[in-house]
Structures are given as C-alpha cells and as structure tokens.
Amino acid sequence: MSGAARLFTTTIVVGAGLGGCRTDRVPYLGAPDRSPVGTYEWQFCAHSCQINDSAAGVITGVLVLDSVRIAVPDSQAEFFSFATAATWAIDLRNDHHEAGCFALRDPRRPPKRIGGFEYVHDAIPAVGLNNWRYGTDSTGLWLELYRSPDAFVDIHAQISGGRLAGITTAGGELQGADAGIRHIVGRRVGPPRPNLCFAAAPGRWTRARMGSSRVPSP
Numbered sequence: 001m002s003g004a005a006r007l008f009t010t011t012i013v014v015g016a017g018l019g020g021c022r023t024d025r026v027p028y029l030g031a032p033d034r035s036p037v038g039t040y041e042w043q044f045c046a047h048s049c050q051i052n053d054s055a056a057g058v059i060t061g062v063l064v065l066d067s068v069r070i071a072v073p074d075s076q077a078e079f080f081s082f083a084t085a086a087t088w089a090i091d092l093r094n095d096h097h098e099a100g101c102f103a104l105r106d107p108r109r110p111p112k113r114i115g116g117f118e119y120v121h122d123a124i125p126a127v128g129l130n131n132w133r134y135g136t137d138s139t140g141l142w143l144e145l146y147r148s149p150d151a152f153v154d155i156h157a158q159i160s161g162g163r164l165a166g167i168t169t170a171g172g173e174l175q176g177a178d179a180g181i182r183h184i185v186g187r188r189v190g191p192p193r194p195n196l197c198f199a200a201a202p203g204r205w206t207r208a209r210m211g212s213s214r215v216p217s218p
Contacts, residue, residue: 029159029160036134037066039062039191039193039196041060042063042164044060044184049183059104059105059120061105062193064192064194065096065143066192070099072198075203076198080201084128084130091133092143092144100132103126103196106121127200128197130145142156148173151174154170166185
C-alpha cells in the first residue's frame with residue numbers, strides 16, 4: 001500500500017547484541033527462533049523488566065509479524081496509507097513490506113491526538129503498519145514503527161523460544177523520546193492476527209481529518 005504523503009514513521013530495530021549509542025545491551029535469550037512470524041504481547045519499560053511485570057509497563061500492546069503483506073480493510077485503507085512506516089523506509093524498503101503491524105497504549109494516560117492520529121508516550125504512533133527483517137544470527141529482528149526524513153525510533157531485540165527482548169533508541173527530531181521506554185520485552189501468543197491492529201485504528205478516516213503534519217514533540 002502506498003500514499004502520496006505520509007505522516008512520519010518510527011523505526012524500531014530489533015537485533016541481538018546491538019546496543020545503540022548507549023551502554024544498554026539487548027539481553028541474550030538463547031538460540032534465535034527460526035522464524036519470528038506470529039502475534040506478540042509486548043511492553044516498553046524504563047528499566048530491564050519481565051513480560052509478566054505489568055506494573056513496569058510504560059507502554060503495552062501487540063506486535064504482529066506476518067509472512068505476507070497485511071491486507072487492510074477498504075474502510076481503513078486511507079488511514080493505514082498514512083499510518084505506515086514503509087514510506088520513508090531506507091534499509092527495510094524491500095523487507096517484508098507492510099507485513100507487520102502494531103497497536104500500543106499507555107495504561108497510565110490517554111493518547112495524544114494530532115491530525116486524527118493518536119500517539120502514546122507523547123511521540124510514538126499508537127497504531128500502524130511496518131516492514132520487518134529477521135536473521136537467525138546476531139542481527140535478529142529489525143522492524144519499523146516510525147521514521148521520517150528527520151526523526152526515528154529504533155529498537156534492537158532478539159527472539160528466542162517465543163520470547164522477545166529489545167532496546168529502543170530515538171533520534172533526530174525525536175531525540176529523547178525513548179526516555180522511560182528504553183527496554184522492550186514480549187512473548188509470542190499465537191499466529192499473526194492483524195485484526196488486533198485494525199480494531200485499535202479508526203473504523204473510518206480520511207485525510208481531511210489531518211489538521212497537522214508536524215512531528216510531535218517528545
């Protein structure tokens with residue numbers, strides 16, 4: 001799916017043994033799974049945490065990784081033509097194109113709304129499509145949540161035994177947006193269920209609802 005224009009995208013890179021520009025490192029979970037395809041429950045924490053530690057989750061939600069491009073319902077096609085990280089993808093432009101989606105929420109406060117779109121933790125898109133890449137070596141899983149020409153959020157992580165662990169890094173205009181959500185943990189809960197992402201998005205949306213196209217401030 002493509003659109004003439006997009007809001008921004010956020011890149012989340014999930015890869016084992018990579019540690020961004022800080023001292024944090026992705027935990028070693030064991031031998032990487034042969035495939036990451038499935039639906040995951042995941043949460044973003046300020047510090048190293050466990051998926052069953054709900055009190056530590058600053059952002060919670062689902063991540064869906066499919067082996068094919070996700071088919072979006074016609075009624076939501078315009079929304080997801082903007083709510084996709086694929087438009088500005090550079091390294092991942094040809095990797096499992098729009099075969100991933102996500103839905104996020106902040107259990108402590110309502111989302112920020114800008115131009116008909118919702119953001120959690122002030123600057124992270126609450127729902128969208130993305131591309132992803134996976135290697136069974138130390139490169140692990142790389143996926144995108146948000147990227148624009150001047151802003152990004154990356155995550156490096158590993159998947160082993162259905163468990164996911166990663167690190168978030170934000171840069172450009174979103175420098176500092178990863179504060180408080182540096183660590184990510186998750187677990188595979190079943191096969192790909194993109195309907196969970198559709199349920200978290202507006203039932204109908206048109207670009208006329210876009211009152212702003214600026215990058216939200218972290």
